[in-house]
Amino acid sequence: MGVVSVWRIADWDLDVGTSDSGSIYKHQCMSCGQKSSVATTADGPDEWCLRHAERTGHTEFRGTVTTFFRSSLAQGPR
Template identity: 35%
Template sequence: MSTYVFAPWTIGPDRSDEDTTSPLRRIECTTCGEKSENGVEQVGPDMWAISHAVRTSHRGFREVVTALLRVVPAPGNPYHGKEDSDDLWEV
């Protein structure tokens, strides 16, 4: 007979690294597939899209936003507060 105990976990923005806290934005042209650079600022990808539209007459774009997430033990989980433990993920 096996017994399973479920502990609470939570998922949210990954704040483990200061450089990755802001979502990355990129804009893609839906006509030709050309892409802006990834950026954390709004203006860079937007300016790329406007410049691309002026240069090519392409008018359709897709915004791609990548936000890093992190799963951590929630309060009530025996690993809560021990997220940096090396043996946390060993089963």
């Protein structure tokens, strides 16, 4: 008996996750590599950048935002 394959073609959706986890923010100084604390809003990391710049004179930062996604089978025909 040969190999039998069954293929199901379906459309999928990708949406921002609906769990209790929102986005996560963290910033890093590009001069010295120091990092802000992780926060659920950008306010804390933004303030950290300003305080760090005032204290060190460093002026370039990288902001990282992590957002969670959820995939699900699309409902109905497209």
